[in-house]
Amino acid sequence: MPVSVTMPRLGESVTEGTVTRWLKQEGERVEVDEPLLEVSTDKVDTEIPSPAAGVLTRIVVGEDETADVGSELAVIAGEGEDTGSAAPAPAQEAEQADEPEPAAPTTPSTEKPAEDEAPAPQTASAGSAEGTEVTMPALGESVTEGTVTRWLKQVGETIEVDEPLLEVSTDKVDTEIPSPVAGTVLEIKVPEDETADVGAVLAVIGSADAKPAAAPAPAAPAPKAEAPKAEAPKAEAPKAEAPKVETAPAPQIAKASEAEPAAPAPAAVASNGAGDAGYVTPLVRKLAAEKGVDLSTLTGTGVGGRIRKQDVIDAAEKAAAEKAAAEKAAAEKAAAEKAAAEKAAAAKAPAAAAPAAAAPAAAPAKAKAEPSPLRGRTEKLTRIRATIARRMVESLQVSAQLTTVVEVDVTKIANLRNKAKADFQAKHGVKLTFLPFFALATVEALQQHPVVNSSLDLEAGTVTYHGAEHLGIAVDAPKGLVVPVIKDAGDLNLAGLSKRIADLADRTRNNKIGPDEIGGGTFTLTNTGSRGALFDTPIINQPQVGILGLGAVVKRPVIVNDPELGEIIAPRSMVYLALSYDHRIVDGADAARFLVTLKERLEAGQFEADLGL
Template sequence: MARVEVVMPKMGESITEGTVVAWLKQPGERVEADEPLLEIGTDKVDTEVPSPASGVLQEILVPEGETVAVGTVLAVIETEAEAAPEAAPTTPAPEAAAAEAPEAPPAQTTPSPEAGEGEIVEVVMPKMGESITEGTVVAWLKQPGERVEADEPLLEIGTDKVDTEVPSPASGVLQEILVPEGETVAVGTVLARIATGAPAATTPREAPTAPTRAPQPTPEPAAPPQPTPSGDGAPATARAPIPRRGPDGRFYSPLVRSIAEKEGLTLEELASIPGSGRGGRVTKRDVLQYLEQRRQRVQQPAARPAEPRPAAPPRPPAPERPAAPPPTPQVAAGTYEGRVEIIEMDRMRQLIAEHMVRSKHTSPHVTSFAEVDVTNLVRVRERNKERFEQREGVRLTYLPFFVQAVVEALKEHPWLNASVEGTRIIVKKDYHIGLAVALGRTGLVVPVIRNAGQKNLVGLAHAIADLVHRARNKQLQPDELQGGTFTITNVGSLGSLMGTPIINQPQVAILATGAIKKRPVVIEHPELGDVIAIRHMMYLSLSYDHRIIDGAMAASFLRKVTEVLESIDPAMEL
């Protein structure tokens, strides 16, 4: 017989304490190694803590609702086998390993008894580039208990540069998820564990999901419209901290209290939310679902509360708030407010917005335009595209020609291949060309063609096809989105004649290539003089940093690009 202590695990660098939300076992009950023993919470996340060993829960030292420091002994388990003491020193490490990568290795063998038929494979936060030290779990594509095959996408992680799918390192059953969605952890941190060779043995953990769906009846959440009117005056009362226990005795975890206080929920509103947790406890999901339903009620029935407002009580505030009357007629007059959709920006859109605003604040933007006759280019592509695709396995687009022309122009105008640091101009000797790639309606990324000046048209075509394909399938590495010295955005592929692109910092220029259109153009014929002919024409738009690039230099750059494109030999073979 041996005693094994259950301690409060460390759940992150900045987390120094946790609250015991609920005990899932009671003294005298048997518990198996890695079976959920209790649930702890912080202001960031609620999570289950597995038992460090098999045995009988002898005593609970910290009751539900108490907050204690990391390392505090929470309970004692009495083990039966002599081998059990070996589990005692190793199991606290897996608890910490959920948030700290250095202690992850011991966790590989600890859960193996539970799997029975295989071994445990740990999924760790991968290193996605030399400068990347951490990543955020954006979404889990599998849930505990589900089968996953080797190399099948398991989760999606993100950095400030790119979101990438991470494949499963082995085939088996996803045993547990250690890092929830939205959390940012260091490279090497253990994210999850996969039990190889085991059937869906972990599916019992999905049993709690059945009750979570059952207690979500639509009538009950609809009852709290009564607190909603008080929501107009609720901010004053919502400022008071939410107690750990409500009037009905239910315990509210730190995470639930944090969300409630941030969203201005009163204790009465919180108490009215039906809980889907153990014993009717309100979970994070319950609160977020209630908030979403409340937002929908505010949007759709907004026209109904407009009718009672003419009553005596609402009239006094109307004169005091001059801004209030204008929206009132709008709501009463039509369905405008009922047809407004509010969409939260996703992570990629927030990053794009931040980068674009920063670029505008950093560089004084000026845009110059040029018109190019690309008739010869169109003829070369039309004649070679089928043979090129059969031989090379990639489509022949106009982009390789544009990249090649830009590189030639940069060689004569090195300041456009530079960056600005204070009062210094850093001129780059290598030509790393970024290509803006649209990802449907979700945003765009700018992968970089390294050393574009050292590649011919065939090499550029392969590099472009590879980067575009992997960008749209979330397979890029962060390093492939960094280090660009000049950017090209092909707005013509979307049908635009021209554009005024925003500089991709810390670069100093970006070129937009417009759509190629056939137009009547006056050209000079060697024998007939000026004649009108149908030509393939396009516009180039160059946005540049006016701190170091003047209009004359920009015009000279565009003239060089134009010369390269217009001088293409129509008989060129690829």
């Protein structure tokens, strides 16, 4: 009887998913729990396994099409309707090499081994192992689930307290999960590329002398290591000769033999749903597309040769470095040729040397103005970009936002910074920028005006005036805007804020930020002036009620009052500060009072004690 494959519910509040890739095509055979297709939602990218064994007779939803939860995606014919059922026989023979009966090539015998073998590599179960359970942590606000992208330890291996155990990905962050205890990994309950809810058990860790019941399970990805007998490698020999071995009942067992015939054709390997060296997870594939990395040129460093996220990042950085080196070499060569040409021209015609030199000087400017590679392209939104888009619109819909701007003279701070920045960097190891001055003054102003450091709950009819200042700092990261939070910023001085800002920004851009560091903020700073903008009207980061936009510090002529000369025009370092606030709880007068307090603190410029001057 045909079996319908439907769109599963991939997390709370998820009502639909987009088919990004079919791993099997119509007419191909599929086994129970073998990856059938890849689906993407705003929360997770994942594989959908086949609910039954048989032949994929019809694909209902094509690639790049969206379907509601519960709708039909494909139809799989029953066992009796499969005409190509002889293919699984060689693979089954190899799987049962440790038994004295090599035969049983018939279709009915393939289903049971698939059910017996498949759970081993997926769960790495240690039987009835008892110990400490490792659960999926809450990886940020509103995150209800996470996807296991890589296990750093396997069943039977020892691990120390706080040693990284696995890598997990969500729509907000990719991070490592440390072990809560020291001991031996007894059981892995959630395999790689599968999603688990927050609080779900991921693994079990026992005492250091514990013996897991299924210790050989980690070797499952490599068939030669699976069988403990010395004869097992010989049993694999006929498997490599079988042209249809990719349809084996247990796809993770068959993957090693698939890699050999597929090597000359990387595209064929990439279309395979098994976890071999040519296969990458949807998360890694999207990252490669964003960074322009050709996956067929990479050698994976993951388990079984799998290409990991870090492999893609390293390849992108290497390519960028090589490109920069090539551009530098070309520029140096051009400069040398230009100098030689100018020298030769000057020797022949001194009077015409200047015009002659001017002509080639203009050429490089045109050569540098290359069009962006994004021009003329249409591509899918990344999950984080789609999430940012949704949350920005939601913020404008749920709160009454208004922006007030003031102009601040920060000449005294600019002079202090120029005087102290060399000693400050030598002492604290970070550059002294304008941002920590603004951060310190903001925290002090929030302490005086708690209404700007609050959150509103209309359903409960309450407003919470926070007892601490948890300052969010908007960071322009490669994958999109991320807002890490400096917890208890009010307890830090200028040097402390400088270090925390530099540390958070660096780890955010290098994707090393922890999930507990991007939630819980009570107020946010966004430094749009770092790219030259005078000011903007930033959107509030919900459920906060205020965000401060910092414009560019610009030196320009300003009328000032001199004690002796009266009003004079003098060059001053000026900046615009734009406060967007929730008018449901913050009135215009409240916003103005907050900004005036901030302006007076910055213009007074009394930071000598913080700088040791």
